[in-house]
Amino acid sequence: MIDFLARVLPEAGQIINLCAALMLLLGFSMLAQRRILTLINLFLLQGIALFVSILVVAVSTKQSHLLWSAMITLALKVVALPWVLHRLIRRLSVKWDVETLLNIPTTMLVGIGLVIVAFNVATPISELSGTVLRSTIGIALACVLLSFLMMITRSKAVPQVIAFLAMENGLFFAATSATYGMPMVVELGIALDVMVGMVIFGVFFFQIRQQFDSLDIRQMEKAREE
Amino acid sequence: MNLTAFLIQIFTLLLAVLLAPALTGWVNQCRAWMQNRSAPSLIQPYYTLHKLFHKEVLLAHNASSLFRAAPYIVFSCTALAAAIVPTLSTDLAFSPAADAIALVGLFSLARVFMALAGMDVGTAFGSLGARREMLIGFLAEPALLMVFFTASLISQSTSLSTIVETLAQREFTIYPSLVFSSIAFAMVALAETARIPVDNPTTHLELTMIHEAMILEYSGRHLALIEWASSLKLFTYFCLGIALFFPLGISEADAPLQMIARAGVAMAVKLAVGGFVLALIETLSAKMRIFRAPEFLGTAFLLAVLAMLVRLLLETGP
Numbered sequence: 001m002i003d004f005l006a007r008v009l010p011e012a013g014q015i016i017n018l019c020a021a022l023m024l025l026l027g028f029s030m031l032a033q034r035r036i037l038t039l040i041n042l043f044l045l046q047g048i049a050l051f052v053s054i055l056v057v058a059v060s061t062k063q064s065h066l067l068w069s070a071m072i073t074l075a076l077k078v079v080a081l082p083w084v085l086h087r088l089i090r091r092l093s094v095k096w097d098v099e100t101l102l103n104i105p106t107t108m109l110v111g112i113g114l115v116i117v118a119f120n121v122a123t124p125i126s127e128l129s130g131t132v133l134r135s136t137i138g139i140a141l142a143c144v145l146l147s148f149l150m151m152i153t154r155s156k157a158v159p160q161v162i163a164f165l166a167m168e169n170g171l172f173f174a175a176t177s178a179t180y181g182m183p184m185v186v187e188l189g190i191a192l193d194v195m196v197g198m199v200i201f202g203v204f205f206f207q208i209r210q211q212f213d214s215l216d217i218r219q220m221e222k223a224r225e226e
Numbered sequence: 227m228n229l230t231a232f233l234i235q236i237f238t239l240l241l242a243v244l245l246a247p248a249l250t251g252w253v254n255q256c257r258a259w260m261q262n263r264s265a266p267s268l269i270q271p272y273y274t275l276h277k278l279f280h281k282e283v284l285l286a287h288n289a290s291s292l293f294r295a296a297p298y299i300v301f302s303c304t305a306l307a308a309a310i311v312p313t314l315s316t317d318l319a320f321s322p323a324a325d326a327i328a329l330v331g332l333f334s335l336a337r338v339f340m341a342l343a344g345m346d347v348g349t350a351f352g353s354l355g356a357r358r359e360m361l362i363g364f365l366a367e368p369a370l371l372m373v374f375f376t377a378s379l380i381s382q383s384t385s386l387s388t389i390v391e392t393l394a395q396r397e398f399t400i401y402p403s404l405v406f407s408s409i410a411f412a413m414v415a416l417a418e419t420a421r422i423p424v425d426n427p428t429t430h431l432e433l434t435m436i437h438e439a440m441i442l443e444y445s446g447r448h449l450a451l452i453e454w455a456s457s458l459k460l461f462t463y464f465c466l467g468i469a470l471f472f473p474l475g476i477s478e479a480d481a482p483l484q485m486i487a488r489a490g491v492a493m494a495v496k497l498a499v500g501g502f503v504l505a506l507i508e509t510l511s512a513k514m515r516i517f518r519a520p521e522f523l524g525t526a527f528l529l530a531v532l533a534m535l536v537r538l539l540l541e542t543g544p
Contacts, residue, residue: 014400017540021402024532025409032525105524112531119539138539 012060019053020136023173024115027146030166031111031153032104036094039162040085043169047077050169053136054176063180069187073172076191081165081198085158088202094158094215102153111146118142125178136177143170157208157215161201168194228319234486235309235319242308246461247271247454249501256505271457278450286347286443296343297444297451303336304455308462312390312469314489315477321387326374329386329466330367333418336455337363344440351432355439358516362424362436365523366414372530373407373414377470379537380404386469394473402540406533408471413526415463417519420456422508424519427456434513461497468496 026046033039051073058066102110122138147167151160168190175182182190205215212219251268258265285294310324324332337359344356378384380401381392417424420437429435432442441452469476475492477485514522 018400018402018405021405021536021540024536025406025529028528028532105521108524108528112528112535115532115535119535135540139536 012056015056016053016136019049019056020139020173020177022049023053023143023169024139024146027143027166027170028108028111030162031107031146031150034104036089036156036158036162039159040082040089043085043162043166044078044082046166046169047073047082050173051078053173057176057180061180065184066176066180068184069172069176072187072191076194077165077169080195084198084202085162088205089158092158092205092209092215094156101155107149107153111149114145114149115142118145137174140170140174140177143167143173146170155216155218157201157205161198165194165198228317231317231319234315234317238313238315238318239305239309242313242461242465243305243454243458246308246457247275249461249464249497250457252498253460253501253505253508256502257508260505260509271453275450275454278445278453279447281446283446283448289347289443292339293343293346293443294448296339296346297448297455299339300336301451301455301458303332303339304458304462307332307336308458308465310386311462311465312387312476313465313493314486316387316391316394317477318387321385325384326378326386326389327371327384330370330374333459334363334367336459340440340452344443347443349443351435351439351442355435355437355442358436359440361516362417362519362523365520366417366526369410369523369527369530370414370418372527372534373411373470376403376407376530376533376537379534390469390473390476393470394476401537403533403537404471406529406536408467410526410529410533411467411470413522413529415467416507417523417526419460419463421504423511423514423522426513434516436516464497464500465493468493468500472496 023046026042026049030039030042030046033042051070054066054070054073058064058070118141119138122141126135126137144167147163147170150163150166154160154163172190208220209215248268248271251266251271254270255265255268306320306324307329310318310320310329312318312321341356341359344352344359346352374384377389377393380403381389383389383392416422420427425436425438426434427437429438432439435442437456441449444452475489475496477489
């Protein structure tokens, strides 16, 4: 079946590049987004872009283990995590409020700076790597840095967790583009980690809100041992 | 000078000037359908222009000659801009004279005169509109230039004809940079042609006006020229978007006549689809607050810069 698909997809490199560019675009739109609900949908779209690019790599290079990691991505990042997040925000009823610490245009400008840094840093790495998608390492790195920036600039807990998950997307993409992915065991472990992390975060959200009556992380700085 | 190029040039210009109100009519019609209103006829803008041309011009007492000259300057700038965008063929007589950067310059010349005329009479709404228009303009211009720079990086030239030829003649490849810059271009075009997320072209509430506030004092044939120039600007932006991002079907130099006819049909279909999409965008989105506009256009600029960066990183080949 892989052979058949490989013949159907002659322009694999282009599709991967397009997906990489889309991931970067989605990273930026998550950075600019004010509403949690849209943020989750953007995270879902980023998961789809990641899934498509890994699938195309798997098919074009005939690596069956990448096919499995594509399936894990689909199940986890496109179906499971957005569903859990949707349920969480419904139960927390925090659909709309997102506060950013910096205003959005400034964040975007810092983001452009990060992308330039990431592209410059990645150029020597991509010359060492021999994969078909070595030029996308810069984009993967930029996605990771943008998610970092989002974690820094958001004050509420839910967007921070979404940023953390998006960072994991970027790392996964970087691993795929640099070395055709990690061994199966490692990937399964990471997938499980993210899943468990999500469950723990879910419990945390309720605890934080019970304690401080809000999901604002800044409240935690004031907490002292009595 | 090449005679066919000259003839095609004249023909393109006439076509743009004559068809522009029909495109506006088509957008209005689509929007009316989508909003469950009974649609005005496709040629309603022509009736409006005809009516305005036959009306008397009323001038304010303190209107200077600039106020009277501005409609003619705005119209001719827009018409010249429409002439250098390749719509049917890239073989245009004007194309060596003006490139993409000159096109941006022409648009901003028209904008400056419009703003000056808005301030000239000294009414509150006129200067309010002029200031808002300049705010939008100075944010939209760099984004538009960045879009052009990305396209010129691909084709190694800033001449619109060369850009379109390179993009139309290549074998089918997906340029991620063009995807980014097309989104940026769409956002800039919405802002520059005063469409809904930024400005409402059909508004009657002066406080929310941008473009309309500047032309409140105009009447008669002056108003007709300005309205015509607005539809021509919309038409030009449509053609520009099509030429840069969907150039399939635009014929090259020395093409036979039936090729040009085919290009005309393709263009009409693309314009109809484009007008429908514009009406869809206008129906689905609400007008932003004026202070959200810098954010909107900042995003457009960001996308255009990203397009350039992606072009430099991902697409090193020609």
